[in-house]
Amino acid sequence: MTVTYSSKVANATFFGFHRLLLRWRGSIYKLLYREFIVFVGLYTALSVIYRFFLAESQKRYFEKLSLYCDKYAEQIPVTFVLGFYVTLVVNRWWNQFVNLPWPDRLMFLISSIVQGRDEHGRLLRRTLIRYVNLMSLLIFRSVSTAVYKRFPTTDHVVEAGFMTPDERKLFESLKSPHLKYWVPFIWFGNLASKARKEGRIRDSMDLQTIMNEMNKFRSRCSTLFGYDWVGIPLVYTQVVTLAVYTFFFACIIGRQFLDTQQGYGGHDLDIYIPVFTLLQFFFYAGWLKVVAEQLINPFGEDDDDFETNWCIDRNLQVSLLAVDEMHMNLPKMKKDIYWN
Amino acid sequence: MTVTYSSKVANATFFGFHRLLLRWRGSIYKLLYREFIVFVGLYTALSVIYRFFLAESQKRYFEKLSLYCDKYAEQIPVTFVLGFYVTLVVNRWWNQFVNLPWPDRLMFLISSIVQGRDEHGRLLRRTLIRYVNLMSLLIFRSVSTAVYKRFPTTDHVVEAGFMTPDERKLFESLKSPHLKYWVPFIWFGNLASKARKEGRIRDSMDLQTIMNEMNKFRSRCSTLFGYDWVGIPLVYTQVVTLAVYTFFFACIIGRQFLDTQQGYGGHDLDIYIPVFTLLQFFFYAGWLKVVAEQLINPFGEDDDDFETNWCIDRNLQVSLLAVDEMHMNLPKMKKDIYWN
Amino acid sequence: MTVTYSSKVANATFFGFHRLLLRWRGSIYKLLYREFIVFVGLYTALSVIYRFFLAESQKRYFEKLSLYCDKYAEQIPVTFVLGFYVTLVVNRWWNQFVNLPWPDRLMFLISSIVQGRDEHGRLLRRTLIRYVNLMSLLIFRSVSTAVYKRFPTTDHVVEAGFMTPDERKLFESLKSPHLKYWVPFIWFGNLASKARKEGRIRDSMDLQTIMNEMNKFRSRCSTLFGYDWVGIPLVYTQVVTLAVYTFFFACIIGRQFLDTQQGYGGHDLDIYIPVFTLLQFFFYAGWLKVVAEQLINPFGEDDDDFETNWCIDRNLQVSLLAVDEMHMNLPKMKKDIYWN
């Protein structure tokens, strides 16, 4: 579920963001505590070995190694590489959100344009909007693991009322080696065209408005599909991950507190806990982990993923209500309080 | 209220921006003076302790600690992290402004297209435009704390004249576990469709123009809602905040003026007031605080937030004027002064 | 007036850009020479004081201060902060240019669609296009100081022929506490709708094309207005200005040539004129001053501002020509030279 915190920061207050630092759900701590334990464990182990188990000459060698690692750790352009990568991932993530297919525009048109309060009219409107919902469901099954878990087979789709058994039969009779999420889309077009012939849709103007809207809906579906199909090139992700992992590997060795007696530059204090290195771990691992790892596929079941299953339910409920019960069910027009 | 200062900088003048540095309302000083006092207090306290209360050996230890903190403070990539984050936040903020729903395009069409200067015609135009305003009000209530405070219940909406009691009854009779801001949107469609049947809207062409415009209006509303619903991932914000706070924490220790007698590099001057550190505090805290903390939710009551309550009033007043009083109320056409 | 130099750089030539460095109008030199004199003055004054008026011990103290300032001057991330800020400002500036409202699309439609070469037809076309020009004039008066100076009152608008006295009377009779730039927009819609009834516009299709175009025109007007109304948050501008000013303040002290006898690192040469600091002044002050200070409001009277007054004249002249004299005034169709 998306973690909403905007109401917490509506007004800028005294050190207002510190409250955000203390949350658990969807937070950096929840996401990173396991990696953090591993990192601290490795660092501590090495520290203990260095302090208690190494012979003097080994200590000297280790100290040189540590200085060597520290020098190169600083040369790794983690910030820069992450900055560009994260910008790319955040843009993709937001575009996916923006392209979630909502049936609201279509239910508005169908409710207003498709005529008739009789049973045939109702059936027509409900069927049209159901095809819309069916199409988005088929796409969500392809891109979202959460939805796929809920609707693993076409049976589940039929049971949930998105498809009638007749439709399923026809759907499965169509021979194609490719994905068939576009089938309800074609049905929608033909059904609307038929409704036009029957006079339920008054003229070509009305028909085309619905058709264009449906085409836009399909484009959003296929955009989502495209984002799932063609991800950020694997090598880019590998380059970034490699940079961050290398950095942390270098830190485990290079950020050890060395014997203050040896007089190495910048090593005349031993406070045992490498506070700043741990905080750096939080920045960089947090940036990589959350912004990239979590956002790279926002259709999973992480705290910050989109609630696709909730969307599916909301869309069906709301759109059936709009095209059926609310069709030509208007409040009586009365003069408003500013009349003259 | 938005703080406008563009007229102040219309012409580039002699050191023209210094005037901007001396403003209070909406300024960095007003926003930060409390945090600044806290920061200065902590720095001073530590300075006093170091200078007067520590024993010599403690002083030496503190000096090492200070050098250690200073070294790492420089390594924290605050600028870079803030730069990317602020760019993201500013883009979202501007997009929210751009998507504020104004009824001007709809009032233009309704005023021109919906026929009849009789009472029914007036009622029709006023009701249509009222639904538009009602819809934007319902959305604003969801996203803006300022608007929510003004209209905490549906009663307040009815009282303010955005909804009639009949409409409210129907609105509340609709059963849905989900938000119902889209209800006036469906009413609008059905009412326009009815007006078309009655001949108040001449043909499908005219009807579809209005319907498409209304659909665009709804998209803006739902875009605003989307920005409120799905914020910048919490972890991103936490990473940035953590980086800035760590930096300031390191500065409080690391930027102390150390005993100039000890001969630490870069510590042979003691001017008591860390001028540049304080200025850095203003840059970084200002950047984080204002650009991010204030812009991240522009619908609060900060100095720089959008004046949503003013928008609501302006929109209702202006749109009723345009569709009612101004309908077919044209100045007499006369030859302009360039005629022949 | 915009300074155009693209034709100077059409072909890449031998050290081709050096010519651009030698221009005065709209140049960095013209824009900065006053600030430059102030900066050089302060630097020289301090230099003279240091060299001739300070006692030896004061010199030593000043040298320490200078080294201290120099160290921190380098830490101020001026480039980075300016880079992000300038990118934002340049984007806004270009968007404002792109959204300048030109009546060309509307004059094309009005000239082709609104029928009748008789006086009533001519009057209709001229009035419609005049409303378009009037609307853009009203907006320009709000956003541009140059236009506001030329048309300080509605009287000037009427005198210049954008409004007839009748229209002005009606305009002023409309009661609204808000800006009324949208009034000609509503008049346009109603007048077009009336022309449709009279048969001057043949059908709803033609009418809607004009209406949609007018709606686009209005959107551009309100976009301009939006950019003027909601600027870049004041604090962002303050942060950037503060960073640059701090940097220059630090430079005046920190970039002094110190006594080469004292053996400070990097201070064994005294060439009196801090060439590179002066050049840095040109980069940073130039970047801030021009790109930000000048572009932040492109509707003033700077060398690089948009020529709004010229636009207003061009638009009126050209659009009246197109809808009136050129209406159905076509060259005789003849076979072109490639016929068969």
Added chain:
Amino acid sequence: MTVTYSSKVANATFFGFHRLLLRWRGSIYKLLYREFIVFVGLYTALSVIYRFFLAESQKRYFEKLSLYCDKYAEQIPVTFVLGFYVTLVVNRWWNQFVNLPWPDRLMFLISSIVQGRDEHGRLLRRTLIRYVNLMSLLIFRSVSTAVYKRFPTTDHVVEAGFMTPDERKLFESLKSPHLKYWVPFIWFGNLASKARKEGRIRDSMDLQTIMNEMNKFRSRCSTLFGYDWVGIPLVYTQVVTLAVYTFFFACIIGRQFLDTQQGYGGHDLDIYIPVFTLLQFFFYAGWLKVVAEQLINPFGEDDDDFETNWCIDRNLQVSLLAVDEMHMNLPKMKKDIYWN
């Protein structure tokens, strides 16, 4: 074939990205292992020469050279230059993906709008959609080496059923020195216009919807063509490549482990394998190689290129199915399970 890995990262898990580091197909290792061998070979050769074959004085000279190279290697802004370049390339690459021409929107309209289940109707619909597919094939032949290999001549296009022999004859009879991919586009328009006259397309509204959609399809085709025709300026690519190659050249000399006895700063450890330099090779060469070299033309046959041949087959199969077999072949409308 595109390498999809998003399902692998749907849920953020314990050190979740390490799995991505271990893949071969489409990975950084597969892409770089040859270059890596060359780089390691050169480094080793130089190392061996330095350690075993140089005289003492030559060693001293080499050491100075190595320190010199190392100093400048750090000054080369590889990260920065690559960051901007990669951002540009990734944007172009994604835009090309987004502009792949899919016939889905057209097949939806053709299936619904073009009337008649008789043979003439079927022929009409199939021919129209075939022109669409033919056009995209002609474009793909221009931009994709993979498609060009499969369809080297017009014969292959005819054989694959995209063109009939009659069409080919007419196609080749048209005299033009320029590319003729737009020919099926004009045929489509004229055929649709003819179908309108015959009443197969009911009215101008329906006709224009199809025509507009076809125009959008053509724009996508020509966008693809434009990306192929006008690449990133060669000099930009050369600058970036030169920077990266220079960096690696400097590394081969400058990152040698020097005699620890000589006491050069940062050279008191000899671990034979320059771990961090090798990892840097992977970052930078990986970034350049993959993100730029592979994405710069996504229509080749690399692991991460778009599967254009698969698209062509899918589009033909699916679109013929939609316009022919599925035309007015609707499931019987039944009440859904939420009816009342």
Added chain:
Amino acid sequence: MTVTYSSKVANATFFGFHRLLLRWRGSIYKLLYREFIVFVGLYTALSVIYRFFLAESQKRYFEKLSLYCDKYAEQIPVTFVLGFYVTLVVNRWWNQFVNLPWPDRLMFLISSIVQGRDEHGRLLRRTLIRYVNLMSLLIFRSVSTAVYKRFPTTDHVVEAGFMTPDERKLFESLKSPHLKYWVPFIWFGNLASKARKEGRIRDSMDLQTIMNEMNKFRSRCSTLFGYDWVGIPLVYTQVVTLAVYTFFFACIIGRQFLDTQQGYGGHDLDIYIPVFTLLQFFFYAGWLKVVAEQLINPFGEDDDDFETNWCIDRNLQVSLLAVDEMHMNLPKMKKDIYWN
């Protein structure tokens, strides 16, 4: 002419980009060899003077100066400034390419919609499309030096067949102090409107489709004009140029090889040729020169400029072919090979 090299990099191969480094046409070498010679000349001259002509004390002074310059050369943020500037220029350059006006969409509509294979119909279609071509020619004359050279006067336009003598007379009789590239645009609208009255264009729907398309075409023309008219602010360009020139000036002095006997840090090796400085010259000068200097006006006659003259010829030839010879000249519809 645009330099296309994408087919060279379709498949990522062994050190694939090195081939790009060896090209001459459109390459960094061709573009920079003159500047390079100047730079090397200055460097060598200074080197010779330093080594052979200066007295010992002058040498010592020069060495200090050189170290001073070197120190500041490193502080000049060339990379950063260039990065932001180049991003801006490349975006503008690509937008100009994207907005090149192609008549393909219009020729598609005119060929399909404007009726009649008789001479009047042919004349009508040819004239309409000729106006389209004429308009783009007039714009190209304003923005492109190459086109202006080819068509210096209206006579040349008439001779090339874009305008008939009658049209020219009418064109020149229109009095306006402003550019008149929009005149054929108004003619187009009026001619299409007349064709509608004569029944050559069937109804308003068809007419509006053409009109809207023409309006889009005009927008592209005026976008090109806008890019030419309002360039990147001169001061931005000056800042960037100044930064790069300052850097090279500092390099010529600061990157000299100093006497290795004097023991200056980093100056214990004299290899006479400053390899890395020369390579840096190539990066930075290349970046500035090519990406900015060449792309800033892509309508000149550089290797990488758009081939506007070729476009003009192609557009006229192809569009006349499409609207005349191909009008209703369709291949006979036959069953495709997948029929049943």
